Amino acid sequence: MKGFEHLQTELEEMKDQGTYRELIPLESAQGSRVTIKGKDVIQLSSNNYLGLTSHPRLKQAAEDAVKEYGVGTGSVRTIAGTLSMHEDYERKLAKFKHTEAALVFQSGFTTNQGVLSSMLSDQDVVISDELNHASIIDGIRLTKAARKIYKHVDMESLEEKLKESTEYRTRLVVTDGVFSMDGNIAPLIEIVELAEKYDALIMVDDAHASGVLGENGRGTVNHFGLDGRVHIQVGTLSKAIGVLGGYVATSQTLKEYLIHKGRPFLFSTSHPPAVTAACDAAIDVLLEEPELIQKLWDNTKFFKDGLKELGFNTGISETPVTPVMIGDDALTHKFSDELFNEGVFAQGIVFPTVPKGKGRIRTIVTAEHSKEELQEALNAFERAGKTLGLL
Numbered sequence: 001m002k003g004f005e006h007l008q009t010e011l012e013e014m015k016d017q018g019t020y021r022e023l024i025p026l027e028s029a030q031g032s033r034v035t036i037k038g039k040d041v042i043q044l045s046s047n048n049y050l051g052l053t054s055h056p057r058l059k060q061a062a063e064d065a066v067k068e069y070g071v072g073t074g075s076v077r078t079i080a081g082t083l084s085m086h087e088d089y090e091r092k093l094a095k096f097k098h099t100e101a102a103l104v105f106q107s108g109f110t111t112n113q114g115v116l117s118s119m120l121s122d123q124d125v126v127i128s129d130e131l132n133h134a135s136i137i138d139g140i141r142l143t144k145a146a147r148k149i150y151k152h153v154d155m156e157s158l159e160e161k162l163k164e165s166t167e168y169r170t171r172l173v174v175t176d177g178v179f180s181m182d183g184n185i186a187p188l189i190e191i192v193e194l195a196e197k198y199d200a201l202i203m204v205d206d207a208h209a210s211g212v213l214g215e216n217g218r219g220t221v222n223h224f225g226l227d228g229r230v231h232i233q234v235g236t237l238s239k240a241i242g243v244l245g246g247y248v249a250t251s252q253t254l255k256e257y258l259i260h261k262g263r264p265f266l267f268s269t270s271h272p273p274a275v276t277a278a279c280d281a282a283i284d285v286l287l288e289e290p291e292l293i294q295k296l297w298d299n300t301k302f303f304k305d306g307l308k309e310l311g312f313n314t315g316i317s318e319t320p321v322t323p324v325m326i327g328d329d330a331l332t333h334k335f336s337d338e339l340f341n342e343g344v345f346a347q348g349i350v351f352p353t354v355p356k357g358k359g360r361i362r363t364i365v366t367a368e369h370s371k372e373e374l375q376e377a378l379n380a381f382e383r384a385g386k387t388l389g390l391l
């Protein structure tokens, strides 16, 4: 079809530069082992930290909800699409997070967009870590607020930006709780102290910390003992929680404001009953099966230690997100392909997702992996590393 020529040219350029990506469909359910291209492989690239995508209690809750309430809601939340289960779930989530209120959005992405774009205006300033997630960056792009970017987890740089910001009405410091490409944790205690010193609000995006860090997976704020001192906690229901959606756990005031001004909340249909029911069951699992989080961290330690013993560089990771640093972009993809040959699915991440020359295999172990599977994966890393002369 005509009219797309310049897009086709750009795609060809991407192919020449090696940045063009094919989607890789799974032919099985998500899990510690998956079927890809007809081959049974160990999955190390999902965000399914606790294995909840196929947890029996979540599946049962979803099935029951479909039977009783059907498959869709037929409206946005603000017109006719709020079910009592949506509100029950938000109350449960707020209680779990130890906050006044919680509001669920369609995804983590739209949560960041909705919160940032609605609460800030040209009288305000947003101060953001340079490695924050794309959805934070896009949310900031949608505001008329002044923008300041501080160097990654650099508290001197943050303080400098706060000092320059005293004349604004609201100063909002925003950071990922866990950074998704390196697996490091934001220095939240220092960030909170600085924000309090300069009378700024704090927003933390706990997409990779919900269900992973803190008591029963309450996130980084709880992990650092900072309950009540962080104004806005955003998280996703799509990673460790295993389903779909995003949430903001915050004050009742901001919740009510977002119900009126958060554009994705206002103009996009609410979650189907099966999604909300499964998310609800996920909180019960977090509270009643803490051994899953224990297993996740045991597996993390086992796998990280194994990689280091083999001589791989896992960067600055402190969480189950463990990058294996390779460097060159083409070599990174080659390593990923070699791992696949050896029975392991672990995607390479290269420029522009990470800086040039910082290509890596990003691995995430889950609570579902057995020690045998992780040992098998380590053996594959060793063989692939030797084949490509990396070890």
Ligand SMILES: *Cc1c(COP(=O)(O)O)cnc(C)c1O
Residues within 6 Å of the ligand: 107, 108, 109, 110, 112, 133, 135, 176, 180, 205, 206, 207, 208, 236, 237, 238, 239, 244, 245, 246
């Ligand atoms: C994955 C992610 C999101 C987006 O969450 P979705 O629910 O997948 O839309 C937002 N922020 C961060 C830091 C993430 O890692």
